[in-house]
Amino acid sequence: MFSPLIKELIESLRCLPGVGPKSAQKMALYLLERDSQGADRLAQSLRSALDKVGRCSQCRTLTEDHLCPICADEERNRSRLCIVETPADVIAIESTKQFDGLYFVLLGHLSPIDGIGPEELGLDRLETITQQQGVEEVIIATNSTVEGEATSHYIAQLLKPQGIEVSRIAQGVPMGGELEYVDGNTLALALEGRKKL
Amino acid sequence: MFSPLIKELIESLRCLPGVGPKSAQKMALYLLERDSQGADRLAQSLRSALDKVGRCSQCRTLTEDHLCPICADEERNRSRLCIVETPADVIAIESTKQFDGLYFVLLGHLSPIDGIGPEELGLDRLETITQQQGVEEVIIATNSTVEGEATSHYIAQLLKPQGIEVSRIAQGVPMGGELEYVDGNTLALALEGRKKL
Structure with a gap:
């Protein structure tokens, strides 16, 4: 029902984490119908990030x-x-x-x-x-x-x-965690890593 | 904490419907760290869709x-x-x-x-x-x-x-709709549009 270029756009939006076929279709139609400026900016920033972003020579981020x-x-x-x-x-x-x-x-x-x-x-x-x-x-x-x-x-x-x-870094019960709902492994780590008061 | 190009990529991903600052950050890092091929394909398909997609001369889709x-x-x-x-x-x-x-x-x-x-x-x-x-x-x-x-x-x-x-197109109670939970306006339309059995 979609023309080839729109199909390809929907397909390629699916590389985004958490985006399934329905959301990809919604995103593609939204960009083409209502936000071609945003789409243009996205295409440009993807391109320059891909071309230029590498690793920090010190910390590798x-x-x-x-x-x-x-x-x-x-x-x-x-x-x-x-x-x-x-x-x-x-x-x-x-x-x-x-x-x-x-x-x-x-x-x-x-x-x-x-x-x-x-x-x-x-x-x-x-x-x-x-x-x-x-x-x-x-x-x-x-x-x-x-x-x-x-x-x-x-x-x-x-x-x-x-x-x-x-x-x-310490392992144990997370802030706000109720013991009743914390899993056994976490609780075991919390006991093992207990701190003197 | 992010370099300018990565910040710009995160910002521009937010033009997608349903994508907030957290998801945009996740998407940007995911693309750069793990799926530069997908990102490249996305940049390309956005560009060609923007350049070429217009309206059907007949139905305007x-x-x-x-x-x-x-x-x-x-x-x-x-x-x-x-x-x-x-x-x-x-x-x-x-x-x-x-x-x-x-x-x-x-x-x-x-x-x-x-x-x-x-x-x-x-x-x-x-x-x-x-x-x-x-x-x-x-x-x-x-x-x-x-x-x-x-x-x-x-x-x-x-x-x-x-x-x-x-x-x-007909307006009325949707399939599987329980009357108890259907809003009054819909119910009024359903009554008005009743069909003889």
Whole structure:
């Protein structure tokens, strides 16, 4: 019922996460009927982001500059480094305003079955950074998943011999969590990691 | 926390209907981190749709060709015409497989306050089509809103003098609707439009 170009637009909108066939159709018709300016801007910004965005040479997050805004910020504490899996995790931690150091973005986690080893995560680069730049403390904030834990363990073994203080973010009951509804594994971690009052 | 090009991409993704700041951020990072091929395809298809998609010269729906696939289809019954507000409404009616005629897409409804009058809806073109092409029956399927009703009324007045059979799609209780939960206005329309058994 649609002409080929409109069909192709609907199909290609489906690459967006969370967009199914119905939403893609709605989006395509909306853009063509009512917001061709917005569509034009989107096409342009996609094109320039694709052409120019690469990795920060320091922390490996996404940026079109040599250094990302955080690595370029002279005010940040360069002796502390937080290791995360993705650029979105950087945003999540920044939103807490509790960390003033720099980041290192793995862009994934160790997953031998997918061919993702230490090199793909830039761990050789991480070692160089910690050695050369006098990093004193490393906080590992990979996800609380099996792969995230394995990655965390591997990185800890890698950095400890350098005499760096390595820690892992706490695991336990989330804020507002009612014990009745918290799963058993989380509760076990919360008990194990109890703090003296 | 994001570099300018990534910020611009996030901002421009927000032109999509139903996409807020959080989803836009998720989409942008997803495209850049994991699906640059999909993003490239999206940028290309947006560009070509914007450059080439216009209106069907017959029914005014969106298409890049002179005639849309439905108007070009020789099998359709050219004596029946269904009038709808948007291309999405064409899809909705086509999905019922109950209509074999052609469509006429208003691309809106009468709304003097927004400067949308009969000309903007192509009603002069509609008159020409019905006169020249021997249309015998017109079904008005504008939305069941105040504006849709007003538009329907206007079109009926316009076409009746031509001796065309003009009808309006039925209004009433939707399939599976329980009377207890159907609003009063709908129920009033259902009573008024009762059919003899």
